[in-house]
Amino acid sequence: MGCSVSCSNSASCSRQIVHSDDDKIKDAKIIFVVGGPGSGKGTQCEKVVAKYGYTHLSSGDLLRAEVASGSERGKTLQAIMQKGELVPLDTVLDMIKDAMIAKADVSKGFLIDGYPREVKQGEEFEKKIGAPCLLLYIDAKGETMVKRLMKRGETSGRADDNEETIKKRLDLYYKATEPVIAFYSSRGIVRKVRLVPLVIGYCHCLNPQEVGGTLIGENGLVVMAGAE
Ligand SMILES: Nc1nc2c(ncn2[C@@H]2O[C@H](COP(=O)(O)OP(=O)(O)OP(=O)(O)O)[C@@H](O)[C@H]2O)c(=O)[nH]1
Ligand SMILES: O=c1ccn([C@@H]2O[C@H](COP(=O)(O)OP(=O)(O)O)[C@@H](O)[C@H]2O)c(=O)[nH]1
Numbered sequence: 476m477g478c479s480v481s482c483s484n485s486a487s488c489s490r491q492i493v494h495s496d497d498d499k500i501k502d503a504k505i506i507f508v509v510g511g512p513g514s515g516k517g518t519q520c521e522k523v524v525a526k527y528g529y530t531h532l533s534s535g536d537l538l539r540a541e542v543a544s545g546s547e548r549g550k551t552l553q554a555i556m557q558k559g560e561l562v563p564l565d566t567v568l569d570m571i572k573d574a575m576i577a578k579a580d581v582s583k584g585f586l587i588d589g590y591p592r593e594v595k596q597g598e599e600f601e602k603k604i605g606a607p608c609l610l611l612y613i614d615a616k617g618e619t620m621v622k623r624l625m626k627r628g629e630t631s632g633r634a635d636d637n638e639e640t641i642k643k644r645l646d647l648y649y650k651a652t653e654p655v656i657a658f659y660s661s662r663g664i665v666r667k668v669r670l671v672p673l674v675i676g677y678c679h680c681l682n683p684q685e686v687g688g689t690l691i692g693e694n695g696l697v698v699m700a701g702a703e
Contacts, residue, residue, distance in 0.1 A: 496576045503575065504529075504584030505605060507591065509655055510613030510668075512644040513624040519613055519668060520588045530578045533588040537570040538562060539633075557634045559643030561651070564596050572604055586611075593651040594658050610659045613668045617645060 506529070510516045520531045538556060542549040548566070555562050567590070575585055587607075591597035597607075621641055628636030635644065659665050 499579035500572070500575045501605060503579065503582070503605060505607040506584065506586050507597070507607045507610040507659070508586055508588045508613065509591070509610060509652060511615060511617070511620045511648045511652075512641065513620040513627065514613040514615040515623075516588050516613050519611070520586045523586055527583070529584045529586045530575075530582040531586045531588060532571060532574050532578075534567050534571060534590040534592075535588075537574060538567060541570065553634070557640065559635055559640040559647060561592055561647065564593075564599055568596070568599055568603060571600070575604065591652075591655050592647075594654055597655055597658065607659070607664065610656070610665045611668050612656050612665050620645065 506523075508516050508520055517533060517536075520533070523529055524531045538552055542553045542556070552562050552566070571587060571590065575582075578585075587600075591600060624636050624641045625638065627633070628641075635641070656665055
Protein backbone atom coordinates (compact mmCIF):
# COMPACT_ATOMS: atom_id res chain seq x y z
CA MET A 476 0.00 0.00 0.00
CA GLY A 477 1.34 3.39 -0.91
CA CYS A 478 1.14 6.47 1.29
CA SER A 479 0.40 9.74 -0.40
CA VAL A 480 1.08 13.18 1.08
CA SER A 481 -0.35 16.16 -0.74
CA CYS A 482 -0.71 19.87 -0.07
CA SER A 483 -4.31 20.89 0.79
CA ASN A 484 -3.86 24.39 -0.61
CA SER A 485 -3.78 23.80 -4.34
CA ALA A 486 -3.42 27.53 -5.07
CA SER A 487 -0.07 27.80 -3.27
CA CYS A 488 1.13 24.27 -3.80
CA SER A 489 1.30 23.04 -7.35
CA ARG A 490 3.46 20.02 -6.59
CA GLN A 491 2.19 16.79 -5.16
CA ILE A 492 4.59 14.61 -3.19
CA VAL A 493 3.86 10.92 -3.35
CA HIS A 494 5.74 8.41 -1.23
CA SER A 495 5.04 4.96 -2.56
CA ASP A 496 6.18 1.66 -1.09
CA ASP A 497 8.61 1.44 -3.98
CA ASP A 498 10.30 4.62 -2.72
CA LYS A 499 10.99 2.94 0.61
CA ILE A 500 13.37 0.46 -0.98
CA LYS A 501 14.64 2.35 -4.00
CA ASP A 502 17.97 3.23 -2.34
CA ALA A 503 18.29 0.03 -0.31
CA LYS A 504 21.66 -1.61 -0.08
CA ILE A 505 21.25 -5.01 -1.71
CA ILE A 506 23.60 -7.98 -1.60
CA PHE A 507 22.75 -11.09 -3.58
CA VAL A 508 23.96 -14.37 -2.08
CA VAL A 509 24.37 -17.12 -4.66
CA GLY A 510 25.69 -20.66 -4.39
CA GLY A 511 24.65 -24.22 -5.04
CA PRO A 512 22.09 -26.08 -2.94
CA GLY A 513 23.66 -26.79 0.44
CA SER A 514 26.70 -24.61 -0.26
CA GLY A 515 26.08 -22.84 3.04
CA LYS A 516 24.29 -19.68 1.90
CA GLY A 517 21.91 -19.60 4.86
CA THR A 518 24.68 -20.43 7.33
CA GLN A 519 26.92 -17.63 6.07
CA CYS A 520 24.05 -15.14 5.90
CA GLU A 521 23.42 -15.69 9.60
CA LYS A 522 27.03 -14.71 10.28
CA VAL A 523 26.75 -11.55 8.22
CA VAL A 524 23.51 -10.67 10.03
CA ALA A 525 25.15 -11.24 13.42
CA LYS A 526 28.10 -9.05 12.49
CA TYR A 527 26.56 -6.34 10.35
CA GLY A 528 22.87 -6.37 11.20
CA TYR A 529 21.64 -6.80 7.64
CA THR A 530 18.19 -8.18 6.95
CA HIS A 531 18.36 -11.75 5.70
CA LEU A 532 15.70 -12.73 3.18
CA SER A 533 15.92 -16.28 1.88
CA SER A 534 13.91 -16.78 -1.30
CA GLY A 535 13.50 -20.48 -0.44
CA ASP A 536 12.26 -19.67 3.08
CA LEU A 537 9.73 -17.18 1.71
CA LEU A 538 8.43 -19.82 -0.68
CA ARG A 539 8.31 -22.47 2.06
CA ALA A 540 6.35 -20.07 4.29
CA GLU A 541 3.77 -19.72 1.53
CA VAL A 542 3.59 -23.52 1.21
CA ALA A 543 3.17 -23.83 5.01
CA SER A 544 0.30 -21.33 4.94
CA GLY A 545 -1.72 -23.93 3.03
CA SER A 546 -2.86 -21.38 0.43
CA GLU A 547 -3.79 -22.41 -3.09
CA ARG A 548 -0.69 -20.65 -4.35
CA GLY A 549 1.36 -22.57 -1.78
CA LYS A 550 0.04 -25.88 -3.12
CA THR A 551 1.13 -25.00 -6.63
CA LEU A 552 4.55 -23.92 -5.37
CA GLN A 553 5.00 -27.10 -3.35
CA ALA A 554 4.54 -29.28 -6.41
CA ILE A 555 7.22 -27.36 -8.29
CA MET A 556 9.69 -27.24 -5.40
CA GLN A 557 9.31 -30.93 -4.68
CA LYS A 558 10.59 -31.58 -8.19
CA GLY A 559 13.53 -29.23 -7.71
CA GLU A 560 12.32 -26.91 -10.45
CA LEU A 561 12.04 -23.13 -10.42
CA VAL A 562 8.76 -21.45 -9.53
CA PRO A 563 7.53 -18.64 -11.82
CA LEU A 564 9.84 -15.68 -11.66
CA ASP A 565 7.17 -13.10 -10.75
CA THR A 566 5.99 -15.11 -7.75
CA VAL A 567 9.31 -15.09 -5.95
CA LEU A 568 10.12 -11.53 -6.98
CA ASP A 569 6.83 -10.23 -5.57
CA MET A 570 7.46 -12.08 -2.31
CA ILE A 571 10.96 -10.66 -1.96
CA LYS A 572 9.73 -7.16 -2.73
CA ASP A 573 6.93 -7.35 -0.16
CA ALA A 574 9.34 -8.68 2.47
CA MET A 575 11.81 -5.86 1.73
CA ILE A 576 9.11 -3.21 2.02
CA ALA A 577 7.97 -4.68 5.34
CA LYS A 578 11.50 -4.30 6.75
CA ALA A 579 12.52 -1.13 4.93
CA ASP A 580 12.18 1.21 7.92
CA VAL A 581 14.45 -0.84 10.16
CA SER A 582 16.89 -2.35 7.70
CA LYS A 583 20.52 -1.34 7.12
CA GLY A 584 20.61 -3.44 3.98
CA PHE A 585 19.34 -6.70 2.55
CA LEU A 586 20.98 -10.05 1.99
CA ILE A 587 18.91 -11.72 -0.69
CA ASP A 588 19.79 -15.38 -0.22
CA GLY A 589 19.33 -17.89 -3.04
CA TYR A 590 18.52 -15.26 -5.62
CA PRO A 591 18.83 -14.75 -8.57
CA ARG A 592 18.62 -18.37 -9.75
CA GLU A 593 18.90 -17.35 -13.38
CA VAL A 594 20.06 -14.22 -15.22
CA LYS A 595 16.50 -13.23 -16.12
CA GLN A 596 15.55 -13.12 -12.42
CA GLY A 597 18.37 -10.69 -11.76
CA GLU A 598 17.32 -8.48 -14.65
CA GLU A 599 13.72 -8.38 -13.47
CA PHE A 600 14.79 -7.65 -9.89
CA GLU A 601 16.78 -4.65 -11.10
CA LYS A 602 13.83 -3.35 -13.13
CA LYS A 603 11.36 -3.68 -10.25
CA ILE A 604 13.56 -3.00 -7.21
CA GLY A 605 17.15 -1.96 -7.83
CA ALA A 606 20.70 -3.05 -8.51
CA PRO A 607 22.82 -5.07 -6.08
CA CYS A 608 26.03 -3.51 -4.79
CA LEU A 609 27.61 -6.92 -4.28
CA LEU A 610 27.09 -10.58 -5.09
CA LEU A 611 28.53 -13.05 -2.60
CA TYR A 612 29.26 -16.29 -4.38
CA ILE A 613 29.52 -19.20 -1.96
CA ASP A 614 31.59 -21.82 -3.69
CA ALA A 615 31.52 -25.48 -2.67
CA LYS A 616 32.24 -28.78 -4.39
CA GLY A 617 29.28 -30.72 -5.76
CA GLU A 618 30.05 -33.78 -3.68
CA THR A 619 30.28 -31.64 -0.52
CA MET A 620 26.88 -30.08 -1.22
CA VAL A 621 25.23 -33.45 -1.84
CA LYS A 622 26.75 -34.91 1.34
CA ARG A 623 25.54 -31.98 3.44
CA LEU A 624 22.03 -32.02 2.04
CA MET A 625 21.67 -35.78 2.50
CA LYS A 626 22.71 -35.27 6.13
CA ARG A 627 20.38 -32.28 6.54
CA GLY A 628 17.57 -34.36 5.00
CA GLU A 629 17.70 -36.72 7.99
CA THR A 630 16.17 -33.98 10.15
CA SER A 631 15.12 -31.01 7.98
CA GLY A 632 11.72 -32.31 6.97
CA ARG A 633 12.29 -30.61 3.61
CA ALA A 634 10.54 -32.48 0.83
CA ASP A 635 13.37 -31.59 -1.57
CA ASP A 636 16.23 -32.89 0.62
CA ASN A 637 16.23 -36.35 -0.99
CA GLU A 638 18.74 -37.89 -3.37
CA GLU A 639 16.70 -37.55 -6.55
CA THR A 640 15.65 -33.92 -6.00
CA ILE A 641 19.08 -32.88 -4.73
CA LYS A 642 20.54 -34.09 -8.05
CA LYS A 643 17.98 -32.08 -10.01
CA ARG A 644 18.63 -28.96 -7.92
CA LEU A 645 22.36 -29.32 -8.47
CA ASP A 646 21.94 -29.80 -12.24
CA LEU A 647 19.70 -26.73 -12.40
CA TYR A 648 22.22 -24.74 -10.38
CA TYR A 649 25.03 -25.51 -12.84
CA LYS A 650 22.83 -24.84 -15.85
CA ALA A 651 20.82 -21.77 -14.80
CA THR A 652 22.52 -20.15 -11.79
CA GLU A 653 26.22 -20.32 -12.61
CA PRO A 654 25.68 -17.96 -15.59
CA VAL A 655 24.42 -15.41 -13.02
CA ILE A 656 27.92 -15.30 -11.54
CA ALA A 657 29.48 -14.59 -14.95
CA PHE A 658 26.83 -11.92 -15.61
CA TYR A 659 27.63 -9.96 -12.44
CA SER A 660 31.38 -10.62 -12.67
CA SER A 661 31.45 -8.40 -15.73
CA ARG A 662 30.27 -5.58 -13.44
CA GLY A 663 33.02 -6.30 -10.93
CA ILE A 664 30.68 -6.86 -8.00
CA VAL A 665 31.16 -10.61 -7.42
CA ARG A 666 33.04 -11.68 -4.30
CA LYS A 667 33.84 -15.34 -4.11
CA VAL A 668 33.47 -16.72 -0.62
CA ARG A 669 35.98 -19.34 0.32
CA LEU A 670 35.06 -21.30 3.39
CA VAL A 671 37.95 -22.16 5.66
CA PRO A 672 37.90 -24.49 8.66
CA LEU A 673 37.99 -22.09 11.56
CA VAL A 674 36.46 -22.25 14.97
CA ILE A 675 36.44 -18.49 15.46
CA GLY A 676 33.77 -16.46 13.67
CA TYR A 677 35.34 -14.47 10.87
CA CYS A 678 38.85 -14.66 9.54
CA HIS A 679 40.24 -11.13 9.54
CA CYS A 680 42.71 -11.83 6.83
CA LEU A 681 44.27 -10.41 3.70
CA ASN A 682 44.10 -6.79 4.85
CA PRO A 683 40.35 -6.79 5.05
CA GLN A 684 38.47 -3.66 4.29
CA GLU A 685 34.85 -2.78 4.64
CA VAL A 686 33.06 -2.65 1.31
CA GLY A 687 29.36 -2.11 1.45
CA GLY A 688 29.44 -3.22 5.08
CA THR A 689 30.92 -6.61 4.20
CA LEU A 690 34.34 -7.89 5.02
CA ILE A 691 36.30 -8.07 1.80
CA GLY A 692 39.87 -9.24 1.54
CA GLU A 693 42.51 -8.50 -1.04
CA ASN A 694 41.76 -9.74 -4.57
CA GLY A 695 38.08 -9.50 -3.72
CA LEU A 696 38.17 -12.74 -1.81
CA VAL A 697 35.95 -13.07 1.21
CA VAL A 698 36.97 -15.65 3.76
CA MET A 699 34.42 -16.92 6.19
CA ALA A 700 34.44 -19.70 8.72
CA GLY A 701 33.23 -23.02 7.42
CA ALA A 702 34.55 -26.46 6.62
CA GLU A 703 34.25 -29.32 4.16
N1 LIG B 1 30.51 -29.25 7.46
C1 LIG B 1 29.94 -28.11 7.18
N2 LIG B 1 28.62 -28.04 7.09
C2 LIG B 1 28.08 -26.85 6.77
C3 LIG B 1 28.85 -25.68 6.55
N3 LIG B 1 28.01 -24.66 6.23
C4 LIG B 1 26.78 -25.18 6.24
N4 LIG B 1 26.80 -26.49 6.58
C5 LIG B 1 25.67 -27.42 6.72
O1 LIG B 1 25.25 -27.74 5.39
C6 LIG B 1 23.82 -27.75 5.30
C7 LIG B 1 23.39 -26.72 4.27
O2 LIG B 1 23.72 -25.43 4.77
P1 LIG B 1 22.76 -24.20 4.46
O3 LIG B 1 23.38 -22.99 5.09
O4 LIG B 1 21.36 -24.53 4.82
O5 LIG B 1 22.95 -24.16 2.89
P2 LIG B 1 22.13 -23.34 1.81
O6 LIG B 1 23.06 -23.06 0.70
O7 LIG B 1 21.42 -22.19 2.45
O8 LIG B 1 21.12 -24.46 1.38
P3 LIG B 1 19.59 -24.27 0.93
O9 LIG B 1 18.80 -23.94 2.17
O10 LIG B 1 19.25 -25.61 0.42
O11 LIG B 1 19.60 -23.17 -0.06
C8 LIG B 1 23.30 -27.46 6.70
O12 LIG B 1 22.95 -28.66 7.31
C9 LIG B 1 24.48 -26.77 7.40
O13 LIG B 1 24.47 -27.02 8.77
C10 LIG B 1 30.27 -25.79 6.68
O14 LIG B 1 31.02 -24.85 6.50
N5 LIG B 1 30.74 -27.03 7.01
O1 LIG C 1 14.22 -17.83 -6.62
C1 LIG C 1 13.90 -18.99 -6.30
C2 LIG C 1 14.30 -19.57 -5.06
C3 LIG C 1 13.89 -20.86 -4.78
N1 LIG C 1 13.11 -21.53 -5.64
C4 LIG C 1 12.62 -22.87 -5.30
O2 LIG C 1 12.85 -23.19 -3.94
C5 LIG C 1 13.63 -24.38 -3.81
C6 LIG C 1 14.51 -24.32 -2.58
O3 LIG C 1 15.34 -23.19 -2.65
P1 LIG C 1 16.42 -22.90 -1.52
O4 LIG C 1 17.16 -21.66 -1.92
O5 LIG C 1 15.76 -22.91 -0.19
O6 LIG C 1 17.37 -24.17 -1.56
P2 LIG C 1 18.54 -24.60 -2.57
O7 LIG C 1 17.90 -25.05 -3.82
O8 LIG C 1 19.50 -23.48 -2.73
O9 LIG C 1 19.15 -25.76 -1.84
C7 LIG C 1 14.35 -24.49 -5.15
O10 LIG C 1 14.75 -25.81 -5.46
C8 LIG C 1 13.28 -23.99 -6.11
O11 LIG C 1 12.30 -24.97 -6.35
C9 LIG C 1 12.71 -20.98 -6.83
O12 LIG C 1 12.03 -21.60 -7.62
N2 LIG C 1 13.10 -19.72 -7.12
